[in-house]
Amino acid sequence: MPIAAALYNFPYVKEIFISQNYISITKDKSVEWFEVNSEIRQFIKQYIEEQKEITTAGYQVRKPANPLNSDATATEGDEISDQIISILNEYKTRGSQ
Numbered sequence: 001m002p003i004a005a006a007l008y009n010f011p012y013v014k015e016i017f018i019s020q021n022y023i024s025i026t027k028d029k030s031v032e033w034f035e036v037n038s039e040i041r042q043f044i045k046q047y048i049e050e051q052k053e054i055t056t057a058g059y060q061v062r063k064p065a066n067p068l069n070s071d072a073t074a075t076e077g078d079e080i081s082d083q084i085i086s087i088l089n090e091y092k093t094r095g096s097q
Helices: 002-007 033-049 067-095
Strands: 013-018 023-027
Touching: 002 013, 002 023, 002 033, 023 033
Parallel strands: none
Antiparallel strands: 013 023
């Protein structure tokens, strides 16, 4: 994914998870979030504003390897997505006060 490759250019980025409406980044211990939060947010904002490619053309979402686990995986993913969205909404609400 082009945006993921670009984010991995930051030396402290350890993992990236991309969903339809958010990006989650895990950093290493070399920096604190308060040191890099603005830099990462600005980079993502500018990347999107410049309408750069987010995913590679023809990219398709991976399906679970084991069809017996597909329901559990989907449920787990949905719960995690809901938690992340809830946290982001709470952060957004606090920021607008």
